Amino acid sequence: MQVVSTRRSHTKSRHGCLQCKKKRAKCDEEKPSCSRCARTGTECSFLVQNCSLVIITASHSKLAQNGDKVDAKTSSHIPTSAKTHEKQEFDNEACISRNKVLVEMNFTAAERRRFKLMNHYVLFTCQSLAGLTLNTENGLWIWRAFVPQLTFEHEFLLHGLLGLSSLHIALSQPYRQRESIEIAVEHYDIALALCRPHLSNITEYQINALFVFSYIVALYSFGIHRIFPSQLSPLAKINEILTLIRGTSVIANLGSRWLDQTLLGSLKTPQSVKSIQNLPPELEDALSQLSQRTNTTIGTTAQRQACIDAIRLVRHSFLLALSGHSVQKTIALFPILIDSELLIMVRLAEPLALAILAHYAVVLHWLRGHIWLEGWGEQTVDAVRQALPPDWHVCIAWALEEVGGGHAEGASKPQNNATGIPEFSCF
Numbered sequence: 562m563q564v565v566s567t568r569r570s571h572t573k574s575r576h577g578c579l580q581c582k583k584k585r586a587k588c589d590e591e592k593p594s595c596s597r598c599a600r601t602g603t604e605c606s607f608l609v610q611n612c613s614l615v616i617i618t619a620s621h622s623k624l625a626q627n628g629d630k631v632d633a634k635t636s637s638h639i640p641t642s643a644k645t646h647e648k649q650e651f652d653n654e655a656c657i658s659r660n661k662v663l664v665e666m667n668f669t670a671a672e673r674r675r676f677k678l679m680n681h682y683v684l685f686t687c688q689s690l691a692g693l694t695l696n697t698e699n700g701l702w703i704w705r706a707f708v709p710q711l712t713f714e715h716e717f718l719l720h721g722l723l724g725l726s727s728l729h730i731a732l733s734q735p736y737r738q739r740e741s742i743e744i745a746v747e748h749y750d751i752a753l754a755l756c757r758p759h760l761s762n763i764t765e766y767q768i769n770a771l772f773v774f775s776y777i778v779a780l781y782s783f784g785i786h787r788i789f790p791s792q793l794s795p796l797a798k799i800n801e802i803l804t805l806i807r808g809t810s811v812i813a814n815l816g817s818r819w820l821d822q823t824l825l826g827s828l829k830t831p832q833s834v835k836s837i838q839n840l841p842p843e844l845e846d847a848l849s850q851l852s853q854r855t856n857t858t859i860g861t862t863a864q865r866q867a868c869i870d871a872i873r874l875v876r877h878s879f880l881l882a883l884s885g886h887s888v889q890k891t892i893a894l895f896p897i898l899i900d901s902e903l904l905i906m907v908r909l910a911e912p913l914a915l916a917i918l919a920h921y922a923v924v925l926h927w928l929r930g931h932i933w934l935e936g937w938g939e940q941t942v943d944a945v946r947q948a949l950p951p952d953w954h955v956c957i958a959w960a961l962e963e964v965g966g967g968h969a970e971g972a973s974k975p976q977n978n979a980t981g982i983p984e985f986s987c988f
Contacts (some may be wrong), residue, residue: 574590577590578595578866579593580597580605580606581595616629625988645694654921678723678744679709679722681726681729681730682723682726690776693887693888693933694776695889703824703825703827709847711769711773712770715767715770717751717756717770718773718777719752721748721749721781724744724745724777725747725784727744728749731745732784732933732935733932742788745785759771765819769823771812772816778805779808782805783934783937787935787936787937793886796910796941796944796948799922799944803904804896804898806892806897809893813829826932831917840876840883843959846959847956847960848872851917851920852872854916855872857862859913863900864911866900867902868903868906868913869897871881871917874899875895875917875920875921875924878892882924882928888928888934892928903917912956915953916949916957917963918941918945919941919957922960926963938964942960
């Protein structure tokens with residue numbers, strides 16, 4: 562007797578979704594998602610089958626190029642159902658490939674953050690730097706266009722620039738301070754690590770980037786010590802900053818012949834001064850008191866000469882500030898040209914050295930409208946007052962009055978930029 566099979570027959574289909582094919586399961590080919598994928602929560606290839614943009618992979622591209630060479634007669638013998646199936650599989654694979662490419666090309670959170678930092682730098686930070694260094698259209702172009710171009714070739718400078726931009730945000734937007742400080746410190750630490758190997762072998766190729774980076778280091782120190790918790794005393798902080806500013810001259814001197822041939826040559830600080838003008842009487846009297854103390858309180862000849870030279874440099878810094886010279890030259894001249902012996906005396910809390918420092922701090926106070934310098938003058942003068950013996954307070958009386966009760970009579974000391982580019986102190 563013939564046994565009749567009760568198994569239900571079905572028509573074979575090669576048009577199922579890729580997920581069912583991979584599992585070797587029967588696909589009901591429901592659209593837009595087959596029942597099995599819908600039940601298991603799997604993304605069905607039918608969902609992306611009809612995407613409007615098709616990404617052709619390299620292998621498919623080669624196949625397409627060779628397709629024109631296929632003999633038309635041979636092609637006509639391929640069944641229509643097979644052609645349809647191949648096209649569907651091609652479309653499925655192409656769409657999946659497209660999705661994969663799109664995922665891989667998405668910007669990460671870190672990349673987006675860096676774009677935002679560079680955008681902030683170009684819009685705002687560069688203006689604060691131009692206001693400090695070279696307050697002209699040319700100065701702004703240097704910091705807005707020339708310096709970012711340098712970062713494409715020197716990664717340490719790129720991290721330094723991003724760190725400074727993040728610190729600028731922290732200084733200008735208190736509600737974002739904590740996050741911005743963390744990002745600034747992260748970029749700055751990377752920048753220092755990448756920069757150190759270059760310092761042992763300075764070449765013409767590196768000099769521009771290293772010179773700019775020396776400025777970034779100095780300004781970063783001004784900014785980070787204002788808002789980042791530190792165990793250093795105010796006097797130790799300002800001493801560290803003055804030492805870092807001196808470092809800009811080291812780089813400039815080593816690459817002077819190269820820098821003079823570039824736009825950055827205009828940012829160099831003069832290496833000599835001539836003070837022939839007179840200051841307001843009360844300021845001249847204050848400096849005269851310091852000069853008198855050099856003959857009665859300083860023991861060694863080297864220390865005495867260091868103090869005499871420092872008083873002369875403070876005097877010239879006042880002249881630069883009163884005559885509207887660039888902020889960079891005004892604040893950098895003193896730390897760059899003083900004898901290193903004076904910084905040692907400050908570190909040892911030698912009274913005359915501290916009194917000289919207090920008068921230099923008045924220059925910083927006059928320029929407090931610049932976001933990087935805000936608060937430094939008053940903080941330094943007050944720290945000197947606390948460190949000095951009472952009988953020395955008379956030597957800083959003018960400085961104390963200046964930071965606490967207005968400016969010297971007859972002196973014009975603009976807090977913001979005098980000409981050219983507006984200084985966005987609010988940023």
